[in-house]
Amino acid sequence: MINWALFNTEIYFLITAAGFLLLSLLPKANAQRDYITALALSAIGIGMAFAGINQQGDMFAQVYRIDLFSQVFKVLLSMGLFLIICVCSELKSIPERLHPEFYFLLTIATLAMMIMVSSVHLLTVYISLELSSYSLYILVYLRTEHKLSLAATLRYFIMGATASAVMLFGMAVLYSFIGSAYLIDIVKNLPGIIDRPIVVIGFFFTLAGFFFKLAVFPFHFWVPETYHGASNQVAAYIATASKVAAIALLIRIVALSSGHIEYSAKVLIYLSIISMTVGNLSAIVQKDLKKMLAYSSIAHAGYVLIGILSMNQAGYAGAVFYALALLILKFTCFFVIIKAATDGRNPTIPDLAGLHQRSPILALALLLALFGLAGIPPTVGFTGKLLVFSAAIQKGYFALVLIAMINVVISLYYYILVLKAAYLDEPDTRLPKLSTTMPVKILAIAMITAIVTAGLFPAHLIQIAETATAVFI
């Protein structure tokens, strides 16, 4: 007997998606109508996700697990969707008649990620991962400037297909040795066979799909091009919600091996170091703001890995908190980008010149978001870093933390260059003041408050993250 009440959030998002599909059938395009509908529906979605936060249970022959961990991530994902839709009020980079499809795909991608965070069976994991990926491939392509988006989509698609092929192979290997695709069976049987090289290969190949999503080295090559080619809103979605889901699943999978595979931690350490170093060093030379943020995502993937590879509860909780921090901070950056590039094109760093005069509130939001990404207190970004670093120190990875901190200093350099543009440089031609309407101001103040309060008063959030990850120990 299936308790369908557990599935409420997912059903709601499915119905929402169907609603947009119906909207797209209407003969007349109306951007305003679509926007308001999407905003309202996604706001209700957050409520649905919150309502289900304390639910627990298994569904569909135990391939689908509802626990605090999955529910917390569903709240984060629905918040991510809502925030992205908030900044879609001027969706100039996407043809107007395609707006309902755009919202449809966003909702489907979110739904897929929600299924992903609840999956405890290799097959559900794979299906949900593919569903979200395919939605994103099309979303990247939906842009008026087809030349840019086509290149980005192709690159994204080819890399994504390769990664999922590798992952499928890894899953097949694991299955062939264990004889079951339930994660719980894998946990039970892995310790006995883990010293066989083929099993280790299977394990890491399985991780490949998530490394691709999270943009960990060596699966990061799609990121800069895709951010560059996708419309600003879609890039924002990939940078926030998609990363959150990847972190969730990576925690679930890595937790399988905790304490059993010694060299799995070692491999992850190297991947983490390379990711953050490559990401930060490449970000320094970027002129395009979105590309810079893309490389910084790669670096952040490295920091998150530190929490995950520590394989203790503090590390998993830290990674969950870090996911929240990334969601808030990356979104705030893209929010400013979207509002500053009113024509929907890709802004370069010099385009931000004089932002402090054009819109002081947006400049302040950008300042805090960038310092947050750099991990400077008192922002949520610092708390996230503190949690993952202290988890790593508990495991004795002092050198790793030191390298990560040096990376933080490197990253500060390019974040400051953006700040310099926003606060110091004067634009060549006098640009008009940005029209900051009331909703924009409210959103900016909300993000500023979120960044600072979650940084100053993290006790409650940390507790939630710890309770949510308690199942893995």
Added chain:
Amino acid sequence: MDMQYANFPYLSTLLIVCIAGLFIILFLPAGEKIKIKWVSAIFSGITMVISVFLFVAYDKNVGGFQFVERVSWVPSLGIYYFNGADGFNLPMLLLTGIVFFTGVLSMWELETRVKEFFALYFLMVIGVFGLFMSLDLFFIFVWYDVSLFPMYLLIAVWGSTRKEYGAMKLTLYLLAGSALILPAILYLVNGSGLKTFDLVALMAPGTLTPFQQKFAFIFIYIGFGILAGVWPFHTWSPIGHVAAPTSVSMVHAGVLMKIGAFGVIRVGIFLCPEGWRYFAPLMAVLASIGIVYGAFVGLTQKDLKYVIGYSSVSHMGIVGLGLSTVTVEGLNGAVYQMFAHGIMTALFFSSVGYIYDKTHTKMIPELGGLSRVIPVAAFYFILAALTAIGVPGLASFWGELAVFIACFKVYPLLGVLSICGLVVTALFMLRVVQQTCYGPLKEHHARIQDVSFSLGIPRLILSVVIVFFGLFPSFMFDMIETASSSFFKGLP
């Protein structure tokens, strides 16, 4: 260590006053420049009064930590909002209060982007106050970064002379320092096995093994040492000070560099006394190189602010030398020198700022005979120079004296070397005074206005403090002694 809980949260009040000032400034319209300045002056004035009150109200007979406030902040990590005042941080709080207030007054004539300037300035000082009063490692680190990150904009927007380069270099250097401090803090917290960031709990003898103390100390020493201008990590300091606007130089050289030395004491020496003993000779060598090097490089500078910048490197070397002696006298002298140097540098930068505002140059060869046109402004400048030389009767004399007495017992050779460095400092300070205040007057400077009484208030306050603590050093020494001697008694 004794702890006296506060019946009223005086220390938090200090922070709350600053935060309230910050918010009022943020909500005033940017056009209301005069109002913003008045709000800044009033709120910074209140903090100065509170810091003086705390200094006087501290019961020296009882000692230990007083005015203690302790609230659990993040229970699962063992983070506490934990403040307390002792003989080490009260002089620093007093210093911050004085420099903060006089800094606001020194920027009275600022016209560009006034609101943003004072908002960032307040934010920086919140970090400084917070760091000095905090007894929790997490908060010490948080306040450290809070005091640093407004710095980039403060220098890059309102500064002069290669300001963007100076600001970037300063920010990256100082945050590189924090990159060493955070792993070391986490290492200590984890190594103790106590799961707490509470500094007093971690201080208990036997909590940390000697190896852990040595290992962490070197990271903490270099991390905070960068901010304290320890040679060879000092190169950000002269460039940054030259580039910064007047009040930022005042706070930066006057207070922020003290954060570095204070961090070495509070985190390094308090938690890792074994590491301190082990690395003391290294600290002594670096400190004396700093003293001599700063003096000789200062000798060749043509820019007034560079002169002060390098003399700061030299003077902070004296602080480092005092710490490296591992004696009560050395520690006393070092803290005294931190206070005296803070006030002195603030006076220096404030005076130079005034001269620069009026003559539009800070190049020594372009100045001359200033004491004839602006005698009062020149007086403050000369007083600062005399303090820098260490003339008896002025504050920094006592700090240097205590440090060198301690140093001759432990490292006689380095002591002699450093004294030679001081002679060079005296030489170049006198040369600067002679070339700017005396000698032939440059004609285009003949009509500049002398400092009025109201604009001179900040310098007056600083001068009074210098003379007061120069004549009555025991007020300060007694205070520091309560902390340093009991700290040594507690050592195994």
